[in-house]
Amino acid sequence: MGKRPTILDVAHHAGVSKSTVSLVLQRSPLVKAQTAELVRKSMADLGYVYNRAAAQLRSGGVGLIGMVINDLRNPFFTEFAISVQMALSARGYATIVSNSDEDADLQAQVTGSMIEHGVSGLIMSPAYGDATGALFDRIARAGLPCLQMLRQVDPRTDLFPFASFDYSAGGRAATRALLASGARNIAFVGGVEGREITQERLSGYLSETRSAGRDPFVLYGRASRAFGRDAAKVLAREHPEIDAAICFNDLVALGVHSGCAEIGRRVGADFQLIGFDDIEESAQVYPQLSSVSCDIESFGSYTAYLMAEWLEKGNKPAPEYRAPVRLVTRSSSREPDR
Amino acid sequence: MGKRPTILDVAHHAGVSKSTVSLVLQRSPLVKAQTAELVRKSMADLGYVYNRAAAQLRSGGVGLIGMVINDLRNPFFTEFAISVQMALSARGYATIVSNSDEDADLQAQVTGSMIEHGVSGLIMSPAYGDATGALFDRIARAGLPCLQMLRQVDPRTDLFPFASFDYSAGGRAATRALLASGARNIAFVGGVEGREITQERLSGYLSETRSAGRDPFVLYGRASRAFGRDAAKVLAREHPEIDAAICFNDLVALGVHSGCAEIGRRVGADFQLIGFDDIEESAQVYPQLSSVSCDIESFGSYTAYLMAEWLEKGNKPAPEYRAPVRLVTRSSSREPDR
DNA sequence: GGTAGAAATTGGAATGTTCCAAATGCAGAT
DNA sequence: ATCTGCATTTGGAACATTCCAATTTCTACC
Numbered sequence: 155m156g157k158r159p160t161i162l163d164v165a166h167h168a169g170v171s172k173s174t175v176s177l178v179l180q181r182s183p184l185v186k187a188q189t190a191e192l193v194r195k196s197m198a199d200l201g202y203v204y205n206r207a208a209a210q211l212r213s214g215g216v217g218l219i220g221m222v223i224n225d226l227r228n229p230f231f232t233e234f235a236i237s238v239q240m241a242l243s244a245r246g247y248a249t250i251v252s253n254s255d256e257d258a259d260l261q262a263q264v265t266g267s268m269i270e271h272g273v274s275g276l277i278m279s280p281a282y283g284d285a286t287g288a289l290f291d292r293i294a295r296a297g298l299p300c301l302q303m304l305r306q307v308d309p310r311t312d313l314f315p316f317a318s319f320d321y322s323a324g325g326r327a328a329t330r331a332l333l334a335s336g337a338r339n340i341a342f343v344g345g346v347e348g349r350e351i352t353q354e355r356l357s358g359y360l361s362e363t364r365s366a367g368r369d370p371f372v373l374y375g376r377a378s379r380a381f382g383r384d385a386a387k388v389l390a391r392e393h394p395e396i397d398a399a400i401c402f403n404d405l406v407a408l409g410v411h412s413g414c415a416e417i418g419r420r421v422g423a424d425f426q427l428i429g430f431d432d433i434e435e436s437a438q439v440y441p442q443l444s445s446v447s448c449d450i451e452s453f454g455s456y457t458a459y460l461m462a463e464w465l466e467k468g469n470k471p472a473p474e475y476r477a478p479v480r481l482v483t484r485s486s487s488r489e490p491d492r
Numbered sequence: 493m494g495k496r497p498t499i500l501d502v503a504h505h506a507g508v509s510k511s512t513v514s515l516v517l518q519r520s521p522l523v524k525a526q527t528a529e530l531v532r533k534s535m536a537d538l539g540y541v542y543n544r545a546a547a548q549l550r551s552g553g554v555g556l557i558g559m560v561i562n563d564l565r566n567p568f569f570t571e572f573a574i575s576v577q578m579a580l581s582a583r584g585y586a587t588i589v590s591n592s593d594e595d596a597d598l599q600a601q602v603t604g605s606m607i608e609h610g611v612s613g614l615i616m617s618p619a620y621g622d623a624t625g626a627l628f629d630r631i632a633r634a635g636l637p638c639l640q641m642l643r644q645v646d647p648r649t650d651l652f653p654f655a656s657f658d659y660s661a662g663g664r665a666a667t668r669a670l671l672a673s674g675a676r677n678i679a680f681v682g683g684v685e686g687r688e689i690t691q692e693r694l695s696g697y698l699s700e701t702r703s704a705g706r707d708p709f710v711l712y713g714r715a716s717r718a719f720g721r722d723a724a725k726v727l728a729r730e731h732p733e734i735d736a737a738i739c740f741n742d743l744v745a746l747g748v749h750s751g752c753a754e755i756g757r758r759v760g761a762d763f764q765l766i767g768f769d770d771i772e773e774s775a776q777v778y779p780q781l782s783s784v785s786c787d788i789e790s791f792g793s794y795t796a797y798l799m800a801e802w803l804e805k806g807n808k809p810a811p812e813y814r815a816p817v818r819l820v821t822r823s824s825s826r827e828p829d830r
Numbered sequence: 831g832g833t834a835g836a837a838a839t840t841g842g843a844a845t846g847t848t849c850c851a852a853a854t855g856c857a858g859a860t
Numbered sequence: 861a862t863c864t865g866c867a868t869t870t871g872g873a874a875c876a877t878t879c880c881a882a883t884t885t886c887t888a889c890c
Contacts, residue, residue, distance in 0.1 A: 208876035
């Protein structure tokens, strides 16, 4: 297993200088098309592979973007990560993705490793925790462009621009829709108390419920299917007057959905349900789940666009951006008018 | 924003030579503990960040592993990727993962980019397609250790060891269980005809059905929820005698599950159902879905172990390995004895 | 056949680390 | 004092590329 051929070997084989080969590598218009072709042929012959490390050493950043995501097992974030990665790849950037598993220490570790690998920008959907302050300081010190997406944990949005969905508007729309289709008592289910996102999704619900003269009822909990299932049973047992729920996200809603199936409550007819995120599965369960749709795919491309603009033209994004959301009404919430 | 401090700046600040700093970086036992402490302090003071590119240039591979996955949107593969990544990270490797989206060209592209980035090993759950042959040739030429996990697309398992689950045994177990609990006519639903995995999962089903003197019935299709839903309706309409199904994977099974709910067929009672993969959701739907469980998390750690052994000790894994599977019986298939 | 100007090509220098062989410091033995 | 052996430290070379300024080659025009 001989060592890999270098640019020099290629140059020799093609009868040109290393500089010319380098130029070809960068698709420079300076080299004659004919020469370029010759060089490319030599590369193929020798099985040359580009050595990014050397290039990076000499000329700094090379379009590598790091992405750190709090929970890649959650399909919503998976989808986000994938669409960012694909959009960046289409723009010629390579991406490295890591799961921080909601663990601030792990997050600091993987982010550090990315910085060492010479990423030229970071896209984070950060985990909450103590270690985050220090981490963002470190990023700031390294002078790296860094986007906080979907979650804002560092308040310095001038340094670390924040973008997310307009969850508050989503909460309002969902609540209004339920009220309009005849719900009397609506609960809000799931989400960790005190967290930014929970607060936002909740706020729309609270304002609309109150202005309709109803009492809000909130059941906080982990954003998981398992919690949703339990919640469905708890609600049926202890608060039978509640006839509709807005869930923190689709995972919870799907949990409630199967919890209802389990205890024989008919979703849509007996109990109306709206989730958040509109993950793929929501359209596939029966009865189909209504959800506040966050077009995560275009949000992902938009993220890639923001990062590319920042890196290429130095256009730092606005400190805060809210992408619009859209209520998708399916059978879990559409009720016959009475 | 001045440029980053280098090992030389640190050396100067600490009053030692660059070589010493380098040794500290590698945690060499050669440097006096006291000196090491001093150097580390200087690093912190200057905000030094390690430049992996330079290190890599000088000394070759630095524990970067590339992982290319055919479909990261599928929770089964997501889980796999995450557990490999975490296990590798615990062993001190960094990982870059990419989604090939079942597209052979994209796969070739991202894999190429990983090779350029200087990965010292590749873990693939490859996509099928024309471009794959050339791709594997390229990997072989680069002399990179490469594992084919979960799917075998290149026949040279001596070069690219293959590991997966013992799907055939899983198919047998599922079929036997259904027969034992009273199913008369069992269908096999989903999976693309002619593909290795489909073949394996199917083979167990076929052998058991035949040896029980029943006629097999296979409905090929995409491995998606949507197909499962349609299949449920088709089966009910055109083959009412079929009273059980083994699905290619849980996604399909969940689709059948919700399709049955839609047409009022009671899963578990009217129609027995077993999936493949045992993804988290299967235990969360109602009625709970039986599934052939593939312990993907330990399979992931095992993958990491294989790669580490190969890289560190030169122990190439066996050409083929089959991890055992386990049938998890839940309410979608347990039927009251009659 | 000469020449200006453009087009294409080229030889160092530089990048930040690791590796190697060699140098230094220090303790105890001669 | 000198030497021996060990622990620690060190300066230079090497790694594969890009950048820059300089050089060569080409083209068109007189």
